Amino acid sequence: MPIDYSNREKSYELYRKGKREGTWDPDDYDLTQDREDWEQFSEAEQHRFLATCSGFYDGEEDVTRTLAPYMMALDALPNDELPFDTVQEEMYLAQQVYEEAKHTDLFSRYFEEVFGTQNTAPYREGGYQEQGYSTDDLYDTADDLLAAVNSGDRTELVYSLGEAYLNYMGIVEAQLARGGYLSFDQMIELKATQMGRDSVLESFQQAIGKVRQDETRHIENGRWVMKQLAIAEPDIVADVYEPRMEEYVENRLLSDPLYDDQPFEGYDPDRIGHQLVQYLQDTIDYIGAERFDQYGDVRAALEAETAAD
Numbered sequence: 479m480p481i482d483y484s485n486r487e488k489s490y491e492l493y494r495k496g497k498r499e500g501t502w503d504p505d506d507y508d509l510t511q512d513r514e515d516w517e518q519f520s521e522a523e524q525h526r527f528l529a530t531c532s533g534f535y536d537g538e539e540d541v542t543r544t545l546a547p548y549m550m551a552l553d554a555l556p557n558d559e560l561p562f563d564t565v566q567e568e569m570y571l572a573q574q575v576y577e578e579a580k581h582t583d584l585f586s587r588y589f590e591e592v593f594g595t596q597n598t599a600p601y602r603e604g605g606y607q608e609q610g611y612s613t614d615d616l617y618d619t620a621d622d623l624l625a626a627v628n629s630g631d632r633t634e635l636v637y638s639l640g641e642a643y644l645n646y647m648g649i650v651e652a653q654l655a656r657g658g659y660l661s662f663d664q665m666i667e668l669k670a671t672q673m674g675r676d677s678v679l680e681s682f683q684q685a686i687g688k689v690r691q692d693e694t695r696h697i698e699n700g701r702w703v704m705k706q707l708a709i710a711e712p713d714i715v716a717d718v719y720e721p722r723m724e725e726y727v728e729n730r731l732l733s734d735p736l737y738d739d740q741p742f743e744g745y746d747p748d749r750i751g752h753q754l755v756q757y758l759q760d761t762i763d764y765i766g767a768e769r770f771d772q773y774g775d776v777r778a779a780l781e782a783e784t785a786a787d
Contacts, residue, residue, distance in 0.1 A: 488702045489570040502688045504584035507681040515678040522741035532598035535585035540613035542578040547623040554627045562706040577692045640707040647700020660750045668742040701764040715769045
């Protein structure tokens with residue numbers, strides 16, 4: 479796996495950045511005060527907070543288990559025919575698998591030592607189930623990637639890889655996970671205010687800050703690869719990216735609220751929704767808004783779809 483050190487691409491620079499930033503250890507956090515804080519949450523507040531945490535816990539495990547086929551697909555592509563170095567990208571993804579496993583480790587420990595359970599199912603059923611998009615879909619994505627590798631068809635492989643990056647880095651991380659972080663921020667701030675404190679669950683917040691830092695790199699890398707794939711196969715935008723984004727928009731951005739009840743007084747889901755629209759626009763702008771027919775301007779597309787309904 480030779481690296482052209484005179485031409486270090488975005489993925490390799492993010493790999494180097496990950497070596498500097500990604501050395502934190504979930505075992506280093508003292509959870510004693512977090513356990514005491516957790517006992518001050520009402521049953522309804524705990525259920526709501528656990529619903530979001532459960533999505534992360536299951537999701538981190540799902541992405542850890544399904545990243546390897548991305549590297550296999552990159553390895554099967556003809557490197558000299560692409561506008562980026564697949565070897566450098568494979569190195570980056572190898573680092574990302576480690577980081578996703580570490581995130582799983584963090585949530586596993588927190589569930590065990592603070593929440594007192596390893597069972598996420600009760601918090602993801604009924605009104606607390608993920609709506610429209612689930613990290614369970616990533617297993618199908620992994621199967622599709624392996625099938626494309628076995629087909630030997632270059633265009634099919636590029637399309638499958640583009641859909642995989644969009645599903646994972648462009649939607650699961652850049653949309654769903656970021657929405658979860660914003661939800662954590664509101665719930666923790668509102669609970670601290672209610673308790674007359676400056677902050678609660680401080681170790682959780684510190685550790686989640688490290689997860690967010692890792693995933694910021696993941697998102698940046700994913701957007702960069704999606705842009706490179708659009709340069710290699712321009713039709714991928716109309717054939718893959720826009721249909722998948724439309725599915726996400728319909729199932730999440732234009733749907734009813736994910737949670738019917740909000741036990742945290744003052745919680746504002748509209749503020750989160752507004753930010754998620756901007757996050758999607760950021761992804762599109764990175765790939766190149768001029769490449770998109772329907773979603774070059776996300777807010778305009780949402781207004782048009784709302785008016786049509």
